[in-house]
Amino acid sequence: xxxxxRPSRNKLNDLDPKTWIKFQKSWFIHNPPPRKKDVLRHxxxxxxxLAQEFIEFFTKRGELILDPMxxxxxALIAALHSGRNCFGVELNPFYASIAQNIxxxxxxxxxEAAQGLNCQVVEGDALKMSAIAAEFGIGTVNYVITSPxxxxxxxxxxxETQQKRRQTPELDVYYSDDPNDLGNIxxxxxxxNTLTEIYANLKPIxxxxxxxxxxxxxxxxxGKIYPLAWDLAQRLSQIYALKDEKIWCQDDIRLAPYGFxxxxxxxxxxxxxxxxxxx
Numbered sequence: 001x002x003x004x005x006r007p008s009r010n011k012l013n014d015l016d017p018k019t020w021i022k023f024q025k026s027w028f029i030h031n032p033p034p035r036k037k038d039v040l041r042h043x044x045x046x047x048x049x050l051a052q053e054f055i056e057f058f059t060k061r062g063e064l065i066l067d068p069m070x071x072x073x074x075a076l077i078a079a080l081h082s083g084r085n086c087f088g089v090e091l092n093p094f095y096a097s098i099a100q101n102i103x104x105x106x107x108x109x110x111x112e113a114a115q116g117l118n119c120q121v122v123e124g125d126a127l128k129m130s131a132i133a134a135e136f137g138i139g140t141v142n143y144v145i146t147s148p149x150x151x152x153x154x155x156x157x158x159x160e161t162q163q164k165r166r167q168t169p170e171l172d173v174y175y176s177d178d179p180n181d182l183g184n185i186x187x188x189x190x191x192x193n194t195l196t197e198i199y200a201n202l203k204p205i206x207x208x209x210x211x212x213x214x215x216x217x218x219x220x221x222x223g224k225i226y227p228l229a230w231d232l233a234q235r236l237s238q239i240y241a242l243k244d245e246k247i248w249c250q251d252d253i254r255l256a257p258y259g260f261x262x263x264x265x266x267x268x269x270x271x272x273x274x275x276x277x278x279x
Contacts, residue, residue, distance in 0.1 A: 014060050023057045027247035050248065051078035054145050058211045059084055063142035068126040068198060073099030075145050080106050080119055087138055088121035089129065091181055096123040125180055126198045133205050140207045147215040149183035151191050151228060188226055196235040203239060203278060212240060212276040215248065229272035240276035248273055
């Protein structure tokens with residue numbers, strides 16, 4: 001059936017039928033563009049170009065986007081470029097400051113296209129999202145897109161990318177030394193419980209029918225795999241409806257000979273974009 005000729009009212013987004021169908025593919029390749037200098041310091045930034053595709057599918061112009069772990073503001077910048085309002089919370093005060101500066105620069109560059117849009121990032125703990133929302137007068141949220149720390153993966157000294165960053169003092173190797181930082185929790189069960197609590201606490205401020213996209217990855221540690229994406233999906237499916245997943249693949253990363261001649265160890269170049277709905 002040619003959906004482009006089917007009369008319908010699009011209640012979810014502002015996309016044309018062809019773009020809608022294209023987005024429904026269950027996997028995609030996205031190789032992030034080079035980072036801008038002002039966000040290089042952040043050790044695990046996800047690209048604005050990726051976030052924008054999700055935002056434009058799951059919302060309409062003028063709606064409110066939330067990222068409770070905003071980092072240097074990838075999702076917020078993507079929201080601005082999509083004509084959406086946005087609000088972010090970031091634990092690290094330095095990253096929150098970088099994000100706010102970038103937001104102000106982007107608003108100035110967008111000019112009339114950003115007129116009337118509200119976009120803000122504040123320093124705070126995502127576990128206290130309800131209190132933060134009340135303090136800043138945040139109404140109901142139309143969409144959440146976020147990427148949490150992949151447990152304490154950045155603390156693993158064997159990662160090649162981390163070894164390179166250690167040679168450049170002005171680049172962070174991990175998020176912070178804050179004990180409230182999820183990336184500093186060593187116990188996997190405690191980490192998973194805390195992460196689940198953060199997302200569960202968003203439910204009161206989400207619109208009925210609002211979607212959540214959580215970009216996450218399974219973690220290899222100590223010779224075994226911790227199925228973070230699958231564990232999180234199972235936990236949160238008791239709170240939200242788990243609707244689907246999209247697999248984000250990267251094919252521009254050089255292969256490394258992990259376990260060569262001795263054991264099977266894959267090069268993991270994919271992430272899970274988990275889709276939940278507030279039902």
